[in-house]
Amino acid sequence: MSAPFDIAIVGGGIMGCATALRLADGGMTAVILDQGDLGQGASGVNAGTLSLQIKRVALMPYALRGHREWQAMGDAVGFHRTGGYTLAFTADEAALLQERQALKAAAGAPISFVSPNELFTHEPHLARKVAAASFCAEDGYANASLTGAYYRARLSAAGVPYRERQEVRDISRTQGTYDLVTPGGTIRARRILLAAGAWLRPLASHLGVDLPVRARVNTVSVTERQPPLLGSVIGHATGLLTMKQKPNGTLLIGGGWQGAGQPQDGRGQVRMDTLRPNLALAQHVVPALAKARILRSWTGFEANVPDFYPLAGSLPGLEDAFVLGCVRGGYTIGPYIGKLMGDLILGRELELPLFDPGRDFERTDP
């Protein structure tokens, strides 16, 4: 029997891959297993927004470092730092925006408020109904579709093997080694990291751990190529809209409107009763979109736990077993928190603390 890997990572999304790269850098042998293709879960189907304006206050230090990671990944992931505006259309929304952006600015995000004049000078296609707008020059986006191709190349260059379409059907531990049963055979490893996003709960149950992971079913849509309509990332005070125009002219419309379905049943489904208001909101913000054709709408499963803070650390009650997932704003923060996770496993000092998966999830602080 061949020697066990130092670590098996289950889940080939951003967090699993970023951790693997850090571990390989630290001299560990890692293998990644994914039930589908690399980067085809939430990492590959989200709207790609990199916005400090929609990050949680307590996660701002991680998000700021996440932005630097994306900037370094650059063209290979379709990174664009465009700046972003968050819009309020009513007095209530404006008050909400003022209150929230002040706290986020205090946490380190360079957010300021801009006049309607300034807003419409930069974004002339926005509806002239805006009551208030905040701006953050750090905001932008990357192309989530490229996640898989990016990490395949990085992992190959780093000599980290990955196995796609290899669902982990069982995990057991004998004599200090984890055995992971996959269709292609049993993989043995001294350590294990679960980084399977919305699929964490059934995965952890193989190890007798119950993680209170639930999934949101976020909807994203894309239009046909359009003439220039937006130069920056646009958000809404409630967080229910993200919008950006890619260099190829297509517009990506998200905002976390909920589709249907469960991760264990495969891909989620778009629902008309949430897609339609999502698109109506986009049209309210950019009226010219009314005639743009929608080419595709889809959903992605975003995992979370009851306190909406990450799971990042040792699995409670087990040795050499770790979990990473449920990061609110996980696309932005993923490449950075993956590095932290790698440092934890390598026994290095951490730049920022991680989030104990054994905590009491009913409390509001991590």
Added chain:
Amino acid sequence: MTGDLDTDVAVLGAGPAGGNAALGAARAGLRVALVDEQQDAGGQVWRAKGKAIRAAPETPESRAGSQLRALIAASAVDHLADTRLWQIERHGPAWRLGLLQGGEPVQLTARALVVASGAREFVQPVPGWTTPGVLGLAGATALLKRDMVVPGAATIVAGTGPLVFFTAAEIRRLGGHVQAIVTPNTRADWMRALPAMLVRPDLLARGARWMADLALSGVPIHWGHALSRVIGEDRVVGAEVHPLDSDWRPAGPVREIAADSLCLGNGLVPSIEAAQLAGCPIRHDPALGGWVPDADDEGKTPVDGLFVCGDGAGIRGAAAAAYQGSLAGQGVARFLGAQVPGIGPRHLRRYRRAAAFGRAMTALSAPRPGLSSLIDDATVLCRCEGVTSGALRQAIAAGATSANATKSGLRCGMGPCGGAYCQTAVTRQIAVSTGRSEGEVPPPTARPPLRPVPLGGLAGDIAYEDLPIPKPAPL
């Protein structure tokens, strides 16, 4: 919501299969809505003449179509013509369909669903196949039947199976000039199909007449040849044709034929996206044209209340589609506790006989592996996004080994056609490059909308104040 409709049975597609399924379910006393994007029922094969044609001679196809249209008009079926289906959802036991009628959103709720979405064409990509003047072979038949217009002044008709000869005959009937027929099939291929064709002496006789006419008129037929390159920059000026070996790999000297138009097609592929959106599992069956919804002869699928029939359930031809439509009508009626009078074992026998003929034609039309070698690195596979075979080869070599992965990494299949015209060639190339069978490389996940639709048409007229905005995310 602008309009909400409610029915017992929703039938998607008003061709021979969907039309007959709808008629059957209506005869069982059920309320039936027949949804179709064309103005008139008939589908592609029994297509109606367009609005610009006031009178024209009939053909067997136009007569069959007229009969179906008359039956639908005289029935209780609610025919939602010129209506685009963009979404299929399950809500408890009910189906909810997203439709677009005259630019306005309509939701249709149904207790059971019959998907009769028909087929699309597989056009073998060859260098230059995006040049204006190149029509799909099935596309050309639409032009000939609906508009009664020929593709050009001198047309090369190229491809597999019976459709090349039908198209050539129709071009001649409408006064056009067929420059040449180019078909990978050989006379021997046709001789081998002959026993299966004997069940349809009418079609056999018609085919014989086409062949005799072509011979008398001196139209060259290049048996065992493929159209291997389109010549022309901004419009077709001709084509190169190659002789093929038995695997349909080019072998032997190339020749050039001048033409101002080309019709090109290599068999049909079931349109399965609607069935996929409805949650139907799919399986790969090369004898039925590739990926098909999992269903029995009567169109019953593993999904409760979902039936599929016609070419969308597997390519068996229009005659079989009509019978299978009746069977699916019976199936859906039974599912809802009703009964269609007069549908019995006789129908099943007729269906099987017609299907045997259709499958023989599918076998003749299916491209053999060597035909893919007509593609060179510069050949465009994804017409919408301009993705070449060479780019796909590199992406596969870099580890993108599924249709979803090449779609994400390369954008092939992300354009307006939704992958309809590249998917077969793309998954074939992935399979060949990774040493797997085509059945091991499924198509990408189906996504709504099933056709591009204007955002305003989906959003409708929801006022900002009425947007259902939930409480903000945690700070």
Added chain:
Amino acid sequence: MIRLIPDQSRRIRRTAEVTFWFDDAQIPAHEGEPVATALLRAGQLRLRDAPTVAEGASAARGLFCCMGACQECAVEVDGAVVEACRLEAVEGLRVRSLGRGA
């Protein structure tokens, strides 16, 4: 020459002629005829230019599937993208090509 398939083109009766605009060209059509078909008859095969093409390849695109699926014949009417093969010609209709000279 002996024909077993008779030429029936003279027995087809069509609707009255109308004229529509394709960019700056006036195109004759039978009323209700698909715009793409009328353009084909007028010898106007290049309906649009593709947004992305491989190096050295022509961007010219025209009618292909004739049934509203492939989107190759997409044109613009009143700022909206529509399939020319499903768009009926009416007198004075203004149709613009996509991706050409834009």
